[in-house]
Amino acid sequence: MPRCAAVIPLVLALALAPAAAEEANLPPQPEGAPGTASQLVLAQRLFRQASEGGDPVLLLAAIRLARGVALRPALGWERTPVAEAKPPTSDGPPDPSSPAVLAMLQGMAVDDPNLQDLVYDLDAQVPQGRLPIATVAGSDLSGGAKEEWRLPLSGSVAVEIALIGDGGTALGLNVTDDTGAMVCTRPPALDPALCRFTPASNGFFTVQVVNAGAGRNSYQLVGN
Secondary structure, X not given: OOHHHHHHXXXXXXXXXXXXXXXXXXXXXXXXXXOHHHXXXXXXXXXXXXXXXXXXXXXXXXXHHHHOOEEEEOOOOEEEOOOOOOOOOOOOOOOOOOHHHHHHHXXXXXXXXXXXXXXXXXXXXXXXXXXOEEEXXXXXXXXXXXXXXXXXXXXXXXXXXXXXXXXXOOEEEEEEOOOOOEEEEEEEEOOOEEEEEOOOOOEEEEEEEEEOOOOOEEEEEEXX
């Protein structure tokens, strides 16, 4: 079996830590299968590993994962802006499904005929049918600042919330329900953060994003 064919199923099978919660708006039941936000987080992680290590197989897997999700603007998400409002300093996190990343992969495959065939097939592929959807909203956060998003969520419907930064600073993620009870917390990190949980009933949840670094960070908040 080609190496790339073995890597991608392994990536999709990676376990993602469930959200930590106590006495919050959550039912006592196990989490379901990973969804679209989880898939995009895995794509980002693979992209960063591939970029750092120059691994074309990981990059191929990242592109395939990212291309398997359609993005839609998040509706009904209300952001509480920080005091200052400056233009974004970057275009946000890198997009593994972009033509620029495909060109990067083509450059890595220049000396490998077998990999070149796989890259050609990937470039020629057109997504068939309706892709699963992830919702996305973006913002720009100055160093040391934090801001909040208010999200209406439905009871008994599995939720995924991912935080993907531009990689310049460490970002932290906290989610609370409408009573203030903590649903999920992720400490500041350069890698993408992911929270997975299922509300017990309809309600509003607050997502707090914290920039622990000194520089600005253009990030994306992604939901399933």
